[in-house]
Amino acid sequence: MTFINYAAREINCKIVYYGPGLCGKTTNLQWIYDKTNPQAKGKLISLATETDRTLFFDFLPLDLGQVRGFKTRFHLYTVPGQVFYDASRKLILKGVDGVIFVADSQEARMEANVEARYNLEKNLKDQGYDLAAVPYALQLNKRDLPTAIAADEMYRQLNFKGEPTFEAVAMSGTGVFDTLKSVAKLVLQELKKK
Amino acid sequence: MYEEEYQQIKEILARLQIDSNSKIVFLVDKNGQQIAAHGDMAGVDATSLASLTAGNVAATDGLAKLIGEKEFSILFHEGERDNIHISLVAQRVILVVIFDEKSSLGLVRLRVKKASQELEKAFEILVRKSEETGSGRFESPFAEITDEDIDSLFSE
Numbered sequence: 001m002t003f004i005n006y007a008a009r010e011i012n013c014k015i016v017y018y019g020p021g022l023c024g025k026t027t028n029l030q031w032i033y034d035k036t037n038p039q040a041k042g043k044l045i046s047l048a049t050e051t052d053r054t055l056f057f058d059f060l061p062l063d064l065g066q067v068r069g070f071k072t073r074f075h076l077y078t079v080p081g082q083v084f085y086d087a088s089r090k091l092i093l094k095g096v097d098g099v100i101f102v103a104d105s106q107e108a109r110m111e112a113n114v115e116a117r118y119n120l121e122k123n124l125k126d127q128g129y130d131l132a133a134v135p136y137a138l139q140l141n142k143r144d145l146p147t148a149i150a151a152d153e154m155y156r157q158l159n160f161k162g163e164p165t166f167e168a169v170a171m172s173g174t175g176v177f178d179t180l181k182s183v184a185k186l187v188l189q190e191l192k193k194k
Numbered sequence: 195m196y197e198e199e200y201q202q203i204k205e206i207l208a209r210l211q212i213d214s215n216s217k218i219v220f221l222v223d224k225n226g227q228q229i230a231a232h233g234d235m236a237g238v239d240a241t242s243l244a245s246l247t248a249g250n251v252a253a254t255d256g257l258a259k260l261i262g263e264k265e266f267s268i269l270f271h272e273g274e275r276d277n278i279h280i281s282l283v284a285q286r287v288i289l290v291v292i293f294d295e296k297s298s299l300g301l302v303r304l305r306v307k308k309a310s311q312e313l314e315k316a317f318e319i320l321v322r323k324s325e326e327t328g329s330g331r332f333e334s335p336f337a338e339i340t341d342e343d344i345d346s347l348f349s350e
Contacts, residue, residue: 012227043241059249064347091255092249095225095226184347188344
């Protein structure tokens, strides 16, 4: 749920990065953090295990500037991708405004992608959301790997509703901001309708 | 959130901070958005505090459900110098009190209880008000937002 504070003239939106384990959700956030100027960002919080696997969530607040006199702030979260952290994933989807699904382009991970997509749909439903209605974008990550399968094929298997889809290499930043911008736009357009 | 209630909520927080002799009093919604704060916020990353608190409460909530409890309404973290007291108000917002040895858990609990009742009332009025006015009368400032407005946010 977007939180609009009329008194402080602030608007806060929550965007969640979803996807299977090791697909690059945290890497997306890390890139955004590294490339944003210091005034616009807060601390990147990473609740991870000793081996850098996300345990609960990563969190990055991002100030985008003003729209119609309102300070616009996006809160970016990632979920832990590993299958057994499902209870945590569900919690993080609470109050979500937009979702970015990060898919792993390696052929061996396709099954995990599909499974995570269904898991997203189910967990959203449990929180009272419908993936068909939520602002949503698909990111095909790790396009640089030799084992990456064709983007068309991934699109066919993973695209849910014709959502904006981006090819990306999160390690080097390709496609990272494009994906974020597209969802941020969808979220703001959603506000317009309300 | 409307101006009038916002002021009232801020006053309640300010009083709680003084009465409980604490350092910071902080109100967050369950999604991790900061609503209001009072006290010495310098040197505290408020946004992170808000999101971690909400994450903490959400995880504890999940634990409660697992063992068949409706909720754990109070969380308390004790540190060497500072302590954090977290409680749920009206099942919708989270009240955080940070205090050191100048106060005590008992005092904080007592004052939080009183302030919670006041906050509960304020939020009740707030909810009723927003239901009465509905979304129709209170015009969203985003109704006229244009694609250019949105684009301009992203031009670096």
